[in-house]
Amino acid sequence: MKALTTTPPSTNNLKPLIRSPAVPTRPNFIRVYPTRVSIQCAYRSESMNFPNGVGSSRSDWQSSCAILASKVVSQEQPTDKAGGADHVAAVNGHKTAIDLNLVPIEKVSEENDGGCGGNSNNNNKPVSKPLTITDLSPAPMHGSQLRVAYQGVPGAYSEAAAGKAYPNCEAIPCDQFEVAFQAVELWIADRAVLPIENSLGGSIHRNYDLLLRHRLHIVGEVQLPVHHCLLALPGVRKEYLTRVISHPQALAQCELTLTKLGLNVAREAVDDTAGAAEYVAAHNLRDTAAIASARAADLYGMNILADGIQDDSSNVTRFVMLAREPIIPRTDRPFKTSIVFAHDKGTSVLFKVLSAFAFRNISLTKIESRPHRNRPIRLVDDANVGTAKHFEYMFYVDFEASMADVRAQNALAEVQEFTSFLRVLGSYPMDMTPWCPSRGD
Numbered sequence: 282m283k284a285l286t287t288t289p290p291s292t293n294n295l296k297p298l299i300r301s302p303a304v305p306t307r308p309n310f311i312r313v314y315p316t317r318v319s320i321q322c323a324y325r326s327e328s329m330n331f332p333n334g335v336g337s338s339r340s341d342w343q344s345s346c347a348i349l350a351s352k353v354v355s356q357e358q359p360t361d362k363a364g365g366a367d368h369v370a371a372v373n374g375h376k377t378a379i380d381l382n383l384v385p386i387e388k389v390s391e392e393n394d395g396g397c398g399g400n401s402n403n404n405n406k407p408v409s410k411p412l413t414i415t416d417l418s419p420a421p422m423h424g425s426q427l428r429v430a431y432q433g434v435p436g437a438y439s440e441a442a443a444g445k446a447y448p449n450c451e452a453i454p455c456d457q458f459e460v461a462f463q464a465v466e467l468w469i470a471d472r473a474v475l476p477i478e479n480s481l482g483g484s485i486h487r488n489y490d491l492l493l494r495h496r497l498h499i500v501g502e503v504q505l506p507v508h509h510c511l512l513a514l515p516g517v518r519k520e521y522l523t524r525v526i527s528h529p530q531a532l533a534q535c536e537l538t539l540t541k542l543g544l545n546v547a548r549e550a551v552d553d554t555a556g557a558a559e560y561v562a563a564h565n566l567r568d569t570a571a572i573a574s575a576r577a578a579d580l581y582g583m584n585i586l587a588d589g590i591q592d593d594s595s596n597v598t599r600f601v602m603l604a605r606e607p608i609i610p611r612t613d614r615p616f617k618t619s620i621v622f623a624h625d626k627g628t629s630v631l632f633k634v635l636s637a638f639a640f641r642n643i644s645l646t647k648i649e650s651r652p653h654r655n656r657p658i659r660l661v662d663d664a665n666v667g668t669a670k671h672f673e674y675m676f677y678v679d680f681e682a683s684m685a686d687v688r689a690q691n692a693l694a695e696v697q698e699f700t701s702f703l704r705v706l707g708s709y710p711m712d713m714t715p716w717c718p719s720r721g722d
């Protein structure tokens with residue numbers, strides 16, 4: 282299957298594959314999805330006197346949201362506690378008076394705060410129930426197979442991640458990460474599955490930036506063991522090679538091994554691993570190898586010259602699943618929550634923010650900083666001549682607690698006091714699959 286691209290679809294394409302700006306028309310049905318409002322409402326449920334926490338069914342929850350949305354607006358509009366709506370608009374580029382990215386959370390009585398030393402399962406309920414798709418996100422509205430957008434072509438690791446996250450889904454290849462976001466926003470796909478970090482290569486920065494730019498919600502995560510192979514056309518030997526092409530992450534994950542194999546050849550980055558294999562095959566390149574999966578070798582008729590060439594056998598990529606609507610956060614199984622914030626002026630702000638989690642014994646699993654693109658530099662100087670420059674950042678934090686957990690709600694209420702911008706990207710079940718360093722392809 283050809284990936285959705287940024288160029289217009291050819292007329293003889295049976296299946297409309299995703300192309301960035303040229304995504305045709307919206308589907309006929311109109312549906313208002315709750316986006317940010319829903320998240321806020323769900324998180325506010327205790328402080329808004331919903332004795333059972335978030336609604337027990339999706340419709341309860343959504344109607345609670347409808348009621349609470351107006352309260353959120355009326356309560357938050359006059360106050361400018363965390364930098365003000367204008368500021369948030371500046372950060373996010375949305376010209377709305379009330380930007381619901383700003384999480385208006387009231388602190389809940391510390392009695393109910395789960396105390397320090399507890400884990401995220403503060404109800405002491407068993408955590409062994411296996412996850413199902415319905416736990417991760419609402420079912421697709423069209424009643425058929427779940428359509429999952431990923432970046433790359435068939436044989437890419439992202440396709441394998443889509444299959445792990447949603448077995449039996451219809452995986453939809455997209456040529457760019459951005460296109461996968463748009464596919465979900467435009468109802469062409471129900472979910473997107475995107476790599477966010479790798480145990481060797483680190484963060485996939487592009488996707489951090491896109492998470493902020495788009496309004497999708499993280500509804501799950503999967504960790505995929507990534508087992509790379511060196512692929513070449515049949516009959517090609519290592520000695521013939523003058524270059525190796527692959528996704529930049531895959532090149533980074535195999536750098537030492539390539540050198541150990543004596544491959545002091547040019548490395549070239551392409552959009553995805555399987556796309557590299559497809560390219561070598563399509564152009565009959567006998568001096569070029571691709572780093573990709575064994576499945577890509579099968580699909581594109583390539584030979585495996587070397588197997589397991591990642592620099593560490595336990596190479597893992599973490600993917601996040603994105604949807605138009607958030608899931609209802611729960612406390613009966615381990616959840617993770619991802620937030621992004623920009624800190625306000627003041628000293629030790631980052632320390633104070635992180636303390637809000639530490640004091641509640643909430644573990645952080647990841648912190649990432651990215652340039653604050655709307656305000657990249659702050660000039661600081663006593664004489665105000667602008668000689669000292671501070672870089673400004675957006676901080677992305679993942680922590681191990683559900684937004685239905687009062688400890689997390691209170692931690693965020695505190696965080697909000699020190700930040701000029703705060704958005705919950707999603708609260709979702711942690712991937713608890715037992716570690717099995719088997720082939721990831």
Ligand SMILES: O=C(O)C(=O)C[C@]1(C(=O)O)C=C[C@@H](O)C=C1
Nearest residue numbers: 437438439476528530553554598
């Ligand atoms: O190129 C692919 O196969 C991908 O799915 C992309 C990607 C990435 O972006 O990190 C995913 C997993 C591996 O870490 C290498 C590449």
